[in-house]
Amino acid sequence: MENIIQYFKSMGERNADGSLVHTLGTTVQALGVTAGGLIGVFATLGVFFLMIRLANLISKKTK
Amino acid sequence: MYGIGGVLIWLAINKEYEPMLLLPIGFGAILVNLPLSVVWEHAGADGFLKILYNMGIATEIFPLLIFIAVGAMIDFGPLFKNPMMIFFGAAAQFGIFATMIIATMLGFDLKEAASIGIIGAADGPTSIFVANIFAPHLLAPISVAAYSYMSLVPLIQPPVIKALTTSSERKIHMAYHESNSPKWLKVLFPILVTMISGFVAPISVPLIGSLMFGNLIRESGVLERLSQTAQNELAYLVTLLLGITIGASMTAVNFLTWKTFLIMGMGLVAFIFDTAGGVLFAKFVNLFLPKDKKINPMIGACGISAFPMSGRIIQKMANEEEKGNIILMHAIGSNVSGQLGSVIAGGMVLALVPLIFIMATI
Numbered sequence: 014m015e016n017i018i019q020y021f022k023s024m025g026e027r028n029a030d031g032s033l034v035h036t037l038g039t040t041v042q043a044l045g046v047t048a049g050g051l052i053g054v055f056a057t058l059g060v061f062f063l064m065i066r067l068a069n070l071i072s073k074k075t076k
Numbered sequence: 077m078y079g080i081g082g083v084l085i086w087l088a089i090n091k092e093y094e095p096m097l098l099l100p101i102g103f104g105a106i107l108v109n110l111p112l113s114v115v116w117e118h119a120g121a122d123g124f125l126k127i128l129y130n131m132g133i134a135t136e137i138f139p140l141l142i143f144i145a146v147g148a149m150i151d152f153g154p155l156f157k158n159p160m161m162i163f164f165g166a167a168a169q170f171g172i173f174a175t176m177i178i179a180t181m182l183g184f185d186l187k188e189a190a191s192i193g194i195i196g197a198a199d200g201p202t203s204i205f206v207a208n209i210f211a212p213h214l215l216a217p218i219s220v221a222a223y224s225y226m227s228l229v230p231l232i233q234p235p236v237i238k239a240l241t242t243s244s245e246r247k248i249h250m251a252y253h254e255s256n257s258p259k260w261l262k263v264l265f266p267i268l269v270t271m272i273s274g275f276v277a278p279i280s281v282p283l284i285g286s287l288m289f290g291n292l293i294r295e296s297g298v299l300e301r302l303s304q305t306a307q308n309e310l311a312y313l314v315t316l317l318l319g320i321t322i323g324a325s326m327t328a329v330n331f332l333t334w335k336t337f338l339i340m341g342m343g344l345v346a347f348i349f350d351t352a353g354g355v356l357f358a359k360f361v362n363l364f365l366p367k368d369k370k371i372n373p374m375i376g377a378c379g380i381s382a383f384p385m386s387g388r389i390i391q392k393m394a395n396e397e398e399k400g401n402i403i404l405m406h407a408i409g410s411n412v413s414g415q416l417g418s419v420i421a422g423g424m425v426l427a428l429v430p431l432i433f434i435m436a437t438i
Contacts, residue, residue: 039180039184039185039186039189040177040180040181042180042186042432042433042436043173043176043177043179043180043186043189043190044177045428045432045435046173046176046186046190046425046428046429046432047173047174047176047177049424049428049431049432050169050172050173050421050424050425050428051166051169051170051173053276053277053420053424053427053428054166054169054417054420054421054424055163055166056276057272057273057276057277057420058162058163058165058166058413058416058417058420059162059163060272061159061162061269061272061416062159062160062162062163064265064268064272065155065156065159065162065261065265066159068156068258068260068261068264068265069156069159069257069261072257072258072261
């Protein structure tokens with residue numbers, strides 16, 4: 014756990030030659046896209062869900 | 077490559093697996109691998125297939141035109157009657173992301189992995205659109221994998237569903253209340269979906285905008301002939317050109333690599349994870365529902381974009397499990413949600429990959 018915390022703490026730190034001390038591994042990057050992507054898809058479709066529910070409610074009330 | 081082209085044509089004719097695409101792809105693969113490859117380029121001049129490629133694939137016009145046609149074919153009515161189904165369209169995109177992670181572990185870079193993962197969208201045009209932006213060199217195997225596995229959905233989904241559900245779960249009945257959705261909702265829906273998607277992931281607008289434009293033509297009720305043209309002539313013509321052009325990108329040098337075999341394998345993994353994601357999400361939702369409101373978990377598997385094939389398979393499975401168990405409308409509702417979910421997921425991947433790339437180098 015300590016290693017992971019240190020890893021994230023040192024993100025952005027650079028060596029003397031300007032290169033990054035740590036770059037995010039490709040799999041870690043993919044995990045980031047996964048988390049963001051799944052949240053984004055659920056949230057966007059969730060908004061569509063609320064939109065349909067609201068429309069159905071309005072439709073029932075006006076009948 | 078002649079053998080691969082021949083197999084694709086055989087699958088199209090003898091097995092009727094996506095014949096509208098696999099036949100042109102197979103023939104295109106044969107054409108481009110003939111001596112001198114005149115159809116692609118010869119004596120410094122572009123051949124007709126290269127012209128089509130530059131015009132329709134490189135510019136992403138073909139997949140977007142297909143989306144207008146698909147949009148004109150979709151009826152969101154079953155979803156409006158049971159909006160809960162929309163979440164299965166999100167859960168069944170799990171395969172995209174799981175496959176992307178696996179692809180990075182196999183040594184692909186993030187953009188290649190994202191393009192491979194998108195096979196799990198079970199949506200040819202989205203796969204082509206994303207692959208063309210992130211990994212155009214992998215476009216041919218990704219397209220072939222996407223369309224091949226879409227045609228194999230009837231073989232892929234049932235064993236995965238059976239492995240994750242009990243017989244009693246597959247026998248769950250779901251009540252369906254017949255009601256008509258208001259017309260204004262059907263008209264407003266494509267407009268609002270486009271606008272919301274545009275704010276959430278602006279890069280997804282070409283994809284979602286084309287799909288919803290086609291749907292608006294259909295639902296407007298005043299453009300019947302345009303709607304029919306989009307569903308028939310436009311769909312057939314662009315599919316024909318898209319297929320042969322994708323086939324033309326299957327040169328032996330590009331296609332016969334170990335990456336192609338890995339991509340084909342991961343395409344299957346993507347479809348399995350999609351199905352599993354949808355089914356397991358339905359089982360999770362069932363934990364919170366009262367006994368008489370439980371969802372048949374097979375519905376979750378319909379959240380993939382293979383429309384209406386997946387919905388029909390699930391209905392067939394429900395009927396085999398217990399005669400007279402009708403869950404078709406729920407399945408179709410979940411299936412059209414998959415159409416939305418796959419496009420939104422494609423947009424998310426397009427937006428997030430460059431963002432993560434920047435973050436990784438800060």
